[in-house]
Amino acid sequence: DAKTTQPPSMDCAEGRAANLPCNHSTISGNEYVYWYRQIHSQGPQYIIHGLKNNETNEMASLIITEDRKSSTLILPHATLRDTAVYYCTSGTYKYIFGTGTRLKVLA
Amino acid sequence: ETGVTQTPRHLVMGMTNKKSLKCEQHLGHNAMYWYKQSAKKPLELMFVYNFKEQTENNSVPSRFSPECPNSSHLFLHLHTLQPEDSALYLCASSQEAIIQGLAGGTDTQYFGPGTRLTVL
Numbered sequence: 001d002a003k004t005t006q007p008p009s010m011d012c013a014e015g016r017a018a019n020l021p022c023n024h025s026t027i028s029g030n031e032y033v034y035w036y037r038q039i040h041s042q043g044p045q046y047i048i049h050g051l052k053n054n055e056t057n058e059m060a061s062l063i064i065t066e067d068r069k070s071s072t073l074i075l076p077h078a079t080l081r082d083t084a085v086y087y088c089t090s091g092t093y094k095y096i097f098g099t100g101t102r103l104k105v106l107a
Numbered sequence: 108e109t110g111v112t113q114t115p116r117h118l119v120m121g122m123t124n125k126k127s128l129k130c131e132q133h134l135g136h137n138a139m140y141w142y143k144q145s146a147k148k149p150l151e152l153m154f155v156y157n158f159k160e161q162t163e164n165n166s167v168p169s170r171f172s173p174e175c176p177n178s179s180h181l182f183l184h185l186h187t188l189q190p191e192d193s194a195l196y197l198c199a200s201s202q203e204a205i206i207q208g209l210a211g212g213t214d215t216q217y218f219g220p221g222t223r224l225t226v227l
Contacts, residue, residue, distance in 0.1 A: 044150070
């Protein structure tokens with residue numbers, strides 16, 4: 001069973017920031033949070049991961065709350081190509097992908 | 108070739124056939140994984156290999172038989188499959204499979220494009 005919870009779907013206007021939340025309340029102190037995305041019928045693609053500090057790379061930013069029980073993936077300027085299912089995984093269950101959040105970027 | 112490759116990309120087989128899926132990673136990783144993704148369902152972890160040793164079998168039926176001859180190659184041998192086995196089969200690799208997360212290290216997974224399997 002997945003040990004993360006995410007909203008099933010979200011819409012975002014093109015060019016706006018997309019903020020995707022994830023709850024991982026059972027995470028332990030030394031376990032990372034990982035984010036992946038899957039564009040229709042392709043293999044999932046790694047986006048970013050973090051432990052407790054906020055992280056940023058060329059694809060996205062990751063904000064982790066101080067208690068580490070939740071995180072938010074931020075796509076700063078969403079494009080149509082960011083339409084995908086976004087998965088958050090963490091801790092012992094990091095190989096278990098839940099249903100993710102289906103993000104639709106609208107023109 | 109770079110990353111994780113899978114062959115074939117598409118496979119149609121009858122219930123009595125025997126076929127194999129192949130995965131190859133060119134990342135120097137030591138862990139490899141098989142996942143199954145049925146239509147409109149989440150990814151299901153099937154098998155995990157760490158340094159060529161199987162460390163996880165997620166209650167997969169015996170008609171699916173994995174083989175990991177070395178850290179770069181992973182096979183999934185298929186025999187007497189059922190129509191409900193039709194799905195996208197994904198292979199992934201990572202530096203090392205840290206199953207329990209005890210070490211606190213990272214093991215980012217890199218996925219192949221998948222094999223679309225149809226069982227008639």
